[in-house]
Structure formats: C-alpha cells, structure tokens
Amino acid sequence: MSVAKIGVSWGRAIASQLHIRMLLLTFLPFLAALLLWSVAMWFGMQALIDFVQQWFNTHNSFQSAGEVLSMLGLFAFKAMVAPLVAMWLLLPMMVFTALLSIGLFAMPTISRHVGGRYYPSLEQRRGGSVVGSLWFSLSSFLIFAAIWLLTLPLTLFPVISLVLQPILWGWLTYRVIVYDALSIHADVEERKALISQHRWSLLFIGTVAGLVGAAPGLIWLGGVISVLFLPLMAGVAIWLYVLVFVFTGLWFQHYCLAALEQHRQDQQIT
Numbered sequence: 001m002s003v004a005k006i007g008v009s010w011g012r013a014i015a016s017q018l019h020i021r022m023l024l025l026t027f028l029p030f031l032a033a034l035l036l037w038s039v040a041m042w043f044g045m046q047a048l049i050d051f052v053q054q055w056f057n058t059h060n061s062f063q064s065a066g067e068v069l070s071m072l073g074l075f076a077f078k079a080m081v082a083p084l085v086a087m088w089l090l091l092p093m094m095v096f097t098a099l100l101s102i103g104l105f106a107m108p109t110i111s112r113h114v115g116g117r118y119y120p121s122l123e124q125r126r127g128g129s130v131v132g133s134l135w136f137s138l139s140s141f142l143i144f145a146a147i148w149l150l151t152l153p154l155t156l157f158p159v160i161s162l163v164l165q166p167i168l169w170g171w172l173t174y175r176v177i178v179y180d181a182l183s184i185h186a187d188v189e190e191r192k193a194l195i196s197q198h199r200w201s202l203l204f205i206g207t208v209a210g211l212v213g214a215a216p217g218l219i220w221l222g223g224v225i226s227v228l229f230l231p232l233m234a235g236v237a238i239w240l241y242v243l244v245f246v247f248t249g250l251w252f253q254h255y256c257l258a259a260l261e262q263h264r265q266d267q268q269i270t
Helices: 003-017 020-024 027-058 061-071 075-118 130-150 152-156 158-183 188-197 199-212 214-225 227-269
Strands: none
Touching (some): 003 020, 003 075, 003 227, 075 130, 075 227, 130 158, 158 188, 188 227, 199 227
C-alpha cells in the first residue's frame, strides 16, 4: 500500500471537490435518491416497523432487548427498539442507493473532469459500460448484504463492530466506485490488473470513506426519536452520503488514473 500515492490523490480530490462543477454535481444524485426513498418510506416504512414489531413479539425478543438495555442503563429506549431495528435494516439499502446514484449520474462526469484536467493524454479504452456497472454494483451489494446480515449480531460487541463495519463498507465502496472510475480510460484487463495490484490501497480509501459516512447513518438512525422529522432526517442523511461519495469518487478517480498511467508506462518499459 502506497501511503504517498494515497495522500497525493486525497489532496487532489479536495482541490477538485471545491470546483463549482463538482459541488453542483451532488444535487442530481441527491434528488434521485431522495425521490426514491420518499416514495419507499411513504408506502413501506410503517409496514416494515409493524413486521419487526410482530417478529419481536413472536420470538419474545422484547424481553431480551429490555434486559440488554437495562444492563446498559438505557431501558427507557425499549419502546424505540422496533423502529430502530427497522431503520438499521434499511441503512445498507440507503447507502447502496447513494452509491448507485453516484455511479450512474456522477462518476462519468467526475471521470471526464479529472481525466481532462490531470490526464489529458491518457488514452480512453472504454472497458466498462452502464450494464456492466449495474451488474458489478448489484453483485457486490448482494455479497455485502449477506456478510452484513451474518455479522449483524456482532454489533453487540462494540470493539469488533468498530473494526468489521468500516471494512465491510470500505469493500463495498471501492468495489462499486472503482469500476466506474476506470470505466472510460481502462480496458477490462487493465481494470482487473489494477484492482489486484492496488487492492489494499483501494480498500483503505473505501474504509476511510466508510468511517466518514458513519455520520449520515447516525443522523438517519436518530430519526427514530421523532417520526415527525423522519423525512427531514432522511433528506439530510442522503445529501451527506452523496457529498461524501462524490468526494470519495474524486479520490478514487485521482488514485486510479494515476495508477493506470503508471501501469501503462511500466508495460511499455517491459
């Protein structure tokens, strides 16, 4: 893992994020994700909470939850368990929606912006496509969702959760965004080679993004305190996710194109 290259790409991503074009870029993915989640919550949120409530009643889980909360001195929050679990279950879908929106609406613009300003001579071999991006994103999310659900009980152990969750989010983030970051400039073989060679650096960037992205998640889960403010909480959380992922997209874009340029230079030498 090259710390220097990660640092250089991070600095360039900050400079790119301050560009007016990149700031405006957050709004289209935000509107798409917000529209989708507004409809989903209007028609399905209460049904999901009722389902979780019924499941807890059937399995006598409220007693176990009450005992855990009592041990933590949080028994007063027992009434919020069902809404909190429902919102926690929706959190991966919300994050994935933001990621997918970035991949479809923002990454092509980010790729052209960064490529045109920093790597104008880098050949565009167009090894990716919209269909390929969707397939890569959906397959990655299915793998992530399976692991996330299997490891969900480990969230009761804060030390393990603080390590495991950011790594999971980091893996999903780099899998989804790196495909789009290399879609225009790299061919298929180059993309596979770069992902293999720079896996740990890409995972590190994704994990840092996952840690920063925890803040919108806390805002979203905070909506359990007041259902009245839930749409507002969802809107703020989605916009922050989009903002974080646009910056993450820029970070990945700078790193990947620099790595691609170096890869081609090494190929010419050999």
